[in-house]
Amino acid sequence: MASMTPAGDFRSSYRADTTIFPTRNARIAMLAGLLVLCAAPLVLGRYELGLLITIGFSAIAALGLNILVGFTGQISIGHAAFFGFGAFASALLVEHGVPVPLAIWGAGLMSAVVGLIFGAPAARLKGLYLAIATLAAQFILEDFFARARWFSGGVAGRVTEPYEVFGMRFDREDTYFYIILVHVVLMFVAAANLMRTRDGRALIAVRDHYLSAEMMGINLAYYRTLSFGIASFYAGVAGALYAHYLLFVSVEAFNILYSIQFLAMIIIGGLGSVMGSMMGAAFMVLLPEVVQAGADLLAGGVIDRTLRIGASISFLREMAIGAAIILFLIFEPDGLAHRWRMIRAYWKLYPFSH
């Protein structure tokens, strides 16, 4: 396999090795990309912007899960429950008079606390035992949402307020898009920077070899629980953003299938890759659209009638999710981020790929 960096490209200082953007071009490309995104509401319709918003908050939640799974090597099958907790918590805070911009962060902190409670077993368990513990957390929290009327409005759900700051309301796709964009940038920069700090490297050390990490003075229980807290914080913020986009939160949304979708995002995007979380989120949000487009293409034809495609589109979407997970695990276990690096390296090194 070709090396990822061109020959002669050496890092000569520690600072250069831990920089977020490896080259000046990468930084410029990132800023240009952001500018293009800022112009998106001028060009795109409401539906497309809605998709971008969904990708945005999903990516924040997926990034949190990636910090837990990809960087720390823990497993969580209950991420949607923490996402949902954030959504309800933010709606609750707003009802008690907290302004929405603050409520979003407050909801993140509340989710982090709940994550730390359920993360207590995580300090002692790992691997599949942890997976099973978080599975239990998913069902217990889901049950709590359905029952605690003061918190979630019970089965009826809870209505909440749109995002409002300095007298401006962000209640339409073309305005709320900027809110999401700001949060996505903040959360992604925070995560990329976290991985450059002592704490971030400690998490990676815990993942790579926990015995060696402990020998080097890393407190395993502390970092495993911390990672759970961070993941829940991200999930909570993402959930709150979801709540103030839809303006209605209901318990059915946060089932185990949604948790699995978050896991699918990071597996498809690439475990242990910050940008991979974004790519995976985009993939998982756009996958149902592709399935829908395929179904529309066949609509009315013989295949459609015999296979009842139009009526069973939701099942087809679920099947596509399952199939995507399995196919990526077998054929591209490093995810889209790895594929992207390969493509970039190919162009960078062309025609001498050595």
Next chain:
Amino acid sequence: MDGALLFQLVLNGLIVGALYGVVAMSFVLIYKASQVVNFAQGEFLLVGAWVCWWMLTYWQLPIWAGFLFTLAFMTIFGILLQVIVLRPLIGEPVISVIMATVGLSIFFQALMKWIFGVFAQPFPPLFTVERVRVLGLEVQSVYLASLGVSAFIMLGFWWFFTYSKHGLAMRATAFDQQVAQSLGISVPKVFAMSWAISAVVSAVAGVVVGVVNGVSSALSFYGIKVFPAVILGGLDSIVGAVLGGLIVGVLENVAQYVDSQWLNWGNMYQIAPFYALILILLIKPYGLFGTRNIERV
């Protein structure tokens, strides 16, 4: 306090628990043989029950023929799953394998809904006598039959692992793969066999549940209920799985009774096992009979 009602509930719990025990056994079988945590165990029940239902209602086969066809189908199904999906993942980290089975689980759940619809379908009636009296209690004959089937499967497992050559080969593989290989046991064959047996046994449980409650996607929840049972019994103990299944079955019913009498929280039937699961993981994560080699930190 109503003694007769409580007794009835415990009996119900034992009957359902025996089925949990059977599913938990087949879960442990896969885990022991190939170190795969199978989140798609419930889908084995689902697929098996739907195939059997389809044979009996659509093709109008007699019950024995439909049942035998289901067993044959599930054998091939289990082997194919292992060879196509799980074999390429040997040596990958735990999360990849777990996610692959999770992916299988969603895929087959949705596929079954697509093919057979979302509504519960009843089996054609198999018993002429609806109810029988046992120890002064009215018991539906399907329940008795399900208890009988569970006991039969458990005995079968015991015989298979104690006396048959293949069963001994599987135990040897579970004990130490390298040693087993050097004794001439084909490890890939053992893996495939464990998946086939697990699929067949789960499908039998699925058919039994289908006969009792009708076939619907609710069957796949048995695959989730299996986790409290196996963690309670110990992840690598077949005896523990059976006992764990029985305890979870009784726990559900008693929790529901306590709830309806005093607490009125609702939904305890579904959730109580998961509270128990968290407690066990905190106190005694290797369960009642599991090997104590969990690395704690």
